[in-house]
Every structure is written in C-alpha cells, then in structure tokens.
Amino acid sequence: MTEHNAEKPLLEMKGVKIAFSSSTGIVEAVRGVDMTIYPGQSVAIVGESGSGKSTTAMSILGLLPGNGKVTDGQIVFDGEDITKFSNKDYERIRGSHIGLVPQDPMSNLNPVWRIGTQIEESLKANHVVEGSKRKERVVQVLEEAGLPDAEARAKQYPHEFSGGMRQRALIGIGLAARPKLLIADEPTSALDVTVQKQILDHLESLTKELGNAVLFITHDLGLAAERAEHLIVMHRGRIVESGPSRKILQNPQHPYTKRLVTAAPSLASSRIRAAREAGIESSELIAGAAEEHSDETVISVRNLTKEFNVRDSRGKKQQFKAVDNVSFDLRRGSTLALVGESGSGKSTVANMVLNLLEPTSGSIFYEGTDTSKLNSKELFQLRRKMQVVFQNPYGSLDPLYSIFKCIEEPLRLHKIGDRKAREARVAELLDMVAMPRSAMRRYPDELSGGQRQRIAIARALALNPEVIVLDEAVSALDVLVQNQIIQLMAELQRDLNLSYLFITHDLAVVRQTADDVVVMQKGAVVEQGTTDEIFDNPSQEYTRNLINSVPGMHIELGTGENLGLHE
Template identity: 55%
Template sequence: MSDKNVLIDARPRTTEANLGQPLLRVRDLTVSFSTRAGEFTAVRNASLDLHAGRTLAIVGESGSGKSTLAAAINRLLAPNATIATGEVLFEGVDLTRVTAAQMRAVRGAGIGLVPQDPMSNLDPVLRIGKQITEVLETHGLAKGAAAKARAIELLTMVGIPEPERRFRQFPHEFSGGMRQRVLIAMGLACEPRLLIADEPTSALDVTVQRQVLDQLAELTARMGTSVILITHDLGLAAERADEVLVMFRGDIVEHGPARQILENPQHEYTRRLLAAAPSLTSHRPTSRRRHESAVGDVITVHGLSKEYQVRDSTWSPKRAFVAVDDSRFSIPRGHTVAIVGESGSGKSTTARLVLGLEKPTSGRIEHGGSDIASHSRAERFAFTRKVQPVFQNPFASLDPLYTVGATIGEPLVVHKIGTRQQQRTRVEQLADQVALPLALLDRHPHELSGGQRQRVAIARALALEPELIVLDEAVSALDVLVQAQILDLLTELQEQMGLSYLFISHDLAVVRQVSDIVHVMRRGRIVETGTPEQIFENAQHEYTRELLAAIPDPRA
C-alpha cells in the first residue's frame, strides 16, 4: 500500500464523506502475546465505534485487557504482542496497516496519549518545560518563546501552581500528582482529535481530578475531541463518559450508555464491579469494629513541623517551604488513623516523618515514650521492626532482581531472625496470610499483577510483626475489585494481630470505609479532625466540604 493511501492529515478535517461517521471504528480486534508459556490472548474480537466529541470509558480490573485495547489503537503494544485479527479505522484509515513513520505522525496531533505512570514516561534529566516544548516543536505547532508560553499555559490549565517556576524544574522536584498533571498537559499539547487517557487521574486528589477532567470536557466540547478514558473508577465513568465499555478477561462483556449500564447492569461482572466500588455512603461494617483490649497510643505527634529549603531556579536564592505545620495527633493501638488531603497538603511528608525517613524541623514524634528523632543507631534499628511502610507503587519499592520469596524474607535476613529454613517457613506463612499462592514465591515482581505486588509489599511489612503499618496511598492505583480485596485483607489482619494503621489517602470514599479517626490536611496543617461520621456527614471546614463535593459517586 502506498503512503498517499494511508497518510493521515495532521489537522482536523470534516468532509461530506466522513460527516456522521465514527472518528474511530474498531472491528473484531484480537491481540495476542507470545510468552514462555505459549500464546496468550489479551483482547478477543473487540469492536466499538466512537464519534467525534464523545467520551468512552473502558472499565475493568487489572488484566481485563482495557489498557491492551488502548495500546493497540495507538500502535504502542509491547514487542511480544501481535494484532492477530481485526482493524482499527481512525478517520477511515486502518492504523494496523500504516508504516511506523506514518503512525508517528498520527500520534500527538491525531491521537494524544496520557499514560498512567509519570516516572516511567518523564525523562528524569530534562526539565519539565523542555519536555512539553519538545512535543510542540516536534509537531510544528510552536517554537522558542511561543512554545514556552504555550507550555506555561498548559501547566496552568492542569492546575500546577507557579507554572513559570515549575517550567524550569525537573520531574523529581514534583509530587506524584503534579507529575501526572504534566503528562496530561503533554497529552493535550497538540489538541488531538482523539485523546486516550489511561488512568489519567489515579494519582490525583479529588479537587485536582475535577479540575483536570473539567478541562478535558471543555476541550471535547470546544474542538469536538473524542476521549477514551481507561479507568477502574466507576464513579468517574458514570460522571464523565457518554458510554461505558466493560471488559473481563479480554472480552467486552457489556457496552452502552453510561448511566444505563451503571444503574441497570446486565452482566454479573459489571454488578460485581459496582458492588466493590467504595462510596461516600459506605460505612465500616459493625463486624469490623474492634473491641480492643489494648490501650494507649503507638505513636504520639506533638507540634510536628517540617520545613525545606528550595530554589525557584538553579541560580535563585533558597527560600523556606513549610510542608508540615504544627501537626498534633496520636495513633491508638489497634485503630486506623487516616490523613486525607490534596497533593501538596503534607500528608505524605507526615508519613515519612512518622517512619523516621526524615527528621522534623521542630516538634516530637514519640514511640514508647521516647522521641524517635533522638534514637541511637541501635534504637533506630529496633524502631524499624515496630513501624513498617507500604507505599503506593509496589513495583517501584520491590527490587526487580529479587524473587517474591526473597523480597518477603528480606527483613528477616536484615534483622537476623531465624535460620534459613525458619525464614523460608515464615515466608510461606506470610504468603498464606495475605492470600498469595505459594507458587508465586519463586517469581519476580514483573510477573505479578498490581494487586499481587501489593500483597507482597504487605507480607514484607508483616514479616517483623510490627505494631504500626504506614500505608501511603497503598490502594489508590488498584482497580476496585482488587482494592476491595486489599482493604478486606488489611481489616482482617488488623483484627487478628491488633495492628495499627496510619492510612494516607486522597480517596475519601475509601477513607470512610476503613478509618476510625480522620484528619484533614491542607497546606501542611490539620484543619479538621473527627470520626468518619462526623467528617462525612457534618463537615465543619470549608475545605473538607470542597473535597467531599468533588468526589464522583456511581450511586449518586
């Protein structure tokens, strides 16, 4: 086939020939992967139509095939993947048949992409501004001062404060939420006719999520841009999509208008997804409320503050930035204390301070009657046995060279607990405790699903029988079914072992489901504290009410 027959114009085009026709038409698409175990079919006979200006949400759990379907549309499949059958017609041209060079011209200007993981998709050695202006320059949309001005405009649009200063910074100087916003800015930079957004707001707090999605909706209305929204958040799908497509194990099991599917799901799997989604009307079941014999606090925080010295640019003088400002709270034994707030509120900094990973500028964190900042090396080593972390991204916190068994057993080795055989026995017990098949112990992290990796992280945290586990956005990247499984697991472990949790999250619906005490943080300060019922049914602070109002709810 000659180039002229398949080349797609970089600018929008509407003609009598394609007026009323779908912008995107997928027919009988099957995608297979070659693995050591043989051929694996990830997407099976998928078909869909998407018209200009419409938003389609693709919903399903990890491994359902939703991200593979999107990658096939944009021709960004892994090297071991093959489009076995079917066609992907974008503006009437079959993208499965175009050359690699022609496909590069389509990406960005024709089809934009917002990937999920910002750390894998931002160059750590290039400034943020340079990475955005490169997109504009590559597609011939702006150069020099004009490209910089447009990049700053894009940063402003996606809710990044002080965009002129942030333009000059590197990815490591941004929070996880702000890095995700940069990817969204890059995806929108060329004003594409189709935007594929793969979990674009999973790392964002609800207020920024609403701001970003409002901007996407505005772009759709203004330019007739279509959106494919890949999400595990059914509330998001109900609120933002015109149509919902539900995938399960590579098959499309349900497809139709968003409200119809979410109010009257026909497929059992769709009903399971809806039932698993946390809601602001959810309550912690009475059976899960513990009757504690333990008394006292595991951790007590007095007047905690953390100040950083930052630069606005390489040559500018340092200035003080207060990340945590005079926080005061305690974590009772056997209870879950949640800290909620938007990106930059100070909640993750608080978690690092409680873990002893950073030292406070002022204030005290007491454990066992002593200030952890004044611990000797031996005391610090003993403290790590009592307080363990589980972070948001288990793939980043698990050594890719270690097997699952070695990862879970590493704390036992470091603390010299037991013989090698005793350690192996303990690892198997821990795997069983978190419902992880023993057959996975000899595998590596990349061979596991996201939910399985998070179970590995929890098992590792339990290895030393801690008193407190600090969970920093530990379920925010998981689909609703896996999220529900992990939350149930955490609750069961708490009941069995009397564990205390410090639960850091931007997801208030999840917080309502698991917490005993809630602290709301804004700009480093705790602005409201109460039980879940007090916070969610009678919020006193305006900021708390703003957070609650921004949450999409599939049952609303």
C-alpha cells in the same frame, strides 16, 4: 479526511483481535472487540490491568509493541480502514487527527528538554502551524492547558513542574493539533483528587469547546461513570458489558461488572451514604469498622514540627516548614488516616513517627515513652513494634531476593529463631496474606502488583508488630486487588489487634477503612475527628473540596440486590 455529520461514526472497531508473539507462542490479548464512537462523544473503557484496554487503545494509534499486531477485524477511523495503514499513513493521522494523553507524566516528558521545546516539536511533527507562529502557539497551548504564566513556564524543565502541571502540559500537547479523537490513557491515576478534578474539568470544557470525541482508558469506575456518557467494560480481552454509564452502574448485568461496582472505593462511599439514609449501620458495609476500639493510645504525636533548609530561586538559603505543629493520637487496634494533597506534609510525619527523620521540635510517644530519648539498642527494639508498607511494591522489594529471603530478612536481622523456625514462620506469614507457600521460591518480578503488596505486608508482619504505617499502600493497585488488600488488612487488624497509621490522598479508601481522620494542608492539621464526623459535616472548605473531588462520589447507585451483594 471527510467532513462529519453527527450520525456517522468517527471510529468503528469491528471484531478486532490483537495478538502478541512471545517465546512461548502466540498470546491473544484482545478477542473480538466491537466499539463505536461518534463525533463529540465521550466513551470510557474500564477493566483491571491485563484486561486489554490499553492494547485496544494503542491499536487505534498504530502504537502496538513490535511483537503485537491486529490479527482480525477492522478499525475504521473517519471512513478509512486504518488496520491496513503503513507507518507513514499512521504518522499522517497521529497527533493531528487522533491525539494521545499518556498515562505517566514522569516518563512521557523528556527531562532534558524545556517544556516549550517539547510542545514545539509536537506542533512541528503534526504540521499544525508554520515555523514563525510556533512560539506563539506554544504559549497558547500552555494557557489552554490551564497553566498560569505560560510564557515563563515554557522555559522551564519537567522537574520544575508538579505532577499535575506535567499532566496539564501533556493534555496541551495531546490537544495542540485539534484532533477529532483524544485518547486519554489513565490520565490522572498518579494525581491527587483535587488536581485530578481540576484536570478532568478542564479536559471536559476544552473538548466540549473543540467538539472532539474522547476515549478514556481507566480502572477507576467512579471516574469513568462521572466523565463518560458511554461505558465499555473489558475483562480478559473481551467486552463483557457496554452501554450508558449510569445505567451500567445502577444495574450491572455481568458478574464481573458487579464485582467492579462493588469494589470501587469511590462508589463504596455513595453506598455507605445511601445505606445510612436507609437506616443500615455503615459498619456493616465497611471492612474494618465493625467492632469498638479501645481508647488506649498507642502512639501520641505532640506539636511535631519539621523544617528543611532549601534554596530559593536566587539560590539563597531559607527555612521551609514541611510540618507545622502537628498533634494526634492513634488508638490501639484502630486505623487513623492522615490525609491531604501531595506536599501537605503527611509522609514527612510518617517518616518522623518511624524514626527515619528527626523532628525539628515536638515529641512522639510510643506507649507513653518519648522515642527521642531512646538509645540505639532501644530504637532497634522499637523497630520490631513498628513496621511500614510503602506505596510501591515494585520499589520496596529487592529484585535479587527470593520471596522467602524478602520476608525472612527482618527475622534474620533481629536474630529470631534458627533457619528451620524462620522457614516455618515465612510459611505461616504467606498463609496469613493468602499467598501460596510455593511463592517462596519465586522472585518479585514474577508476581503481579497486588501479590507483591501482599508480600510487603507479610514482611511487615514478620516481627509481630503492634503498629503498621501504610504509606499510600493501595493507591497503585487496581480496584479489585485494592479491595482484596483492604479486606485483608481489616482481617489482620481484627485477628492481631493491629493499629494502622494510614497515609493517603485517596479519600474514597479512607471512607472504607479508617476510624479516625486527620486532615493536613501545607504542613498543618486543619481538621480531625471520626471518619463519620469528617465525611458528614466537614468544617473546612479544604476538606469539603477533598471529599467533593472524589470521582463518582455523588453518583446514585443501584441497591445491593442488583449488585448481587446479598447472595
């Protein structure tokens, strides 16, 4: 491969079309993409699921699924048209010239191999260093990836690593062979904001040092704008807008880009800040914050503590305090966000509030009644008033149940109405979450992630609850879908006077949706107050870090006019 000069593109895609053959015929996934990346440049492709962004990236690596192929156009990498490559040719450049950081660290590391062995394999496959020096290089790769105590870490298995550590290992593997181009496919979508920021900072300094170009694939506009110089917006297989990141964000031209910018939670925060400086009331911009809430407390948590028996590295039993003396009040008709990084104890608190876990000590009062004093019949009745929507709409709906059965189940369990009345109620619930009634006959796998989450919300509403616990309920969704669900939750809250306990690590979404915020760290509450108080003057360093880590939080945005907000 040739030596670069910076004027010569490293990668050029010219009129690339990609199609998949399916049982129903040929499906065009990418329709004429043009893209140029120069050495050392960072470019981001943004778009929602199904926009063709990952397919475009995989075509550069020659990793399209068996039924997919490039049907037209050219992909020129470092002076060679790689669309004509054989598998052997691709093996020559994959890893060593073009590196990949895949999306999901859970499924992209082999669970039964030590981390060091996996890195060694990739070094071997890419002919990076000869055998005798490999062990040394493995440690170096892990150190570069920012993992302390790299020698000991190399001997561990993936399950002994946190999500952030796994992702670092994958970045290490992706950069091990010093590729000229690194493709990072949603590299941080499963991670907490603070870990995400550390990893992206780290990736940035490494790539600057090594001088490689980076292609980010992401649905997070804030992240794209903050990390890439050049932005490419894809929609339904086409590029609808392309140019310098900040310019596109401040003055988007295409209606789809305008919608993306309007919906991105991290950018909504900047908008709220700018609006307040301009004297516009933030509640006009926030989905659910328009009206005053009563001061009546619906759930009161007092000195809640939860300890688990765990074994230390030597196998000795010890107590682990997952939740440490937590107290807060949820006001009727309002949204309280419980925020913190993974492992802060927020989901454990939610599980105790839902009576799925028993507290070690402390009390939970529902409308003044201590829930630990209820008998099984009273608890069953309480379940009607408190429902939950989980993070993963893929895992929380039974794949063997039709949508009708999924929503009807709680009504049947609580012996509400006859078959006909239940059918009417399911139809009414589908209307409430803006799903067509014809969805009743379908199954979860026939629906998109956003539609499944609407079904999960409909099921949670079936018994007319007063409180809904939302456990990371929008974090797995694309921004536009996320925005629709947030708006839907706000409307339902207004219409039905619902109270939400919102568990999340995503502070950008909290800014848009919550009235009150409780910040947790290592099992304890470090700070609590109204959303405006917490965002405007956080008293704790930890909270400040959480807020400052939100990607795109500090980007100056265009005004409502050029976003078409006032149309």
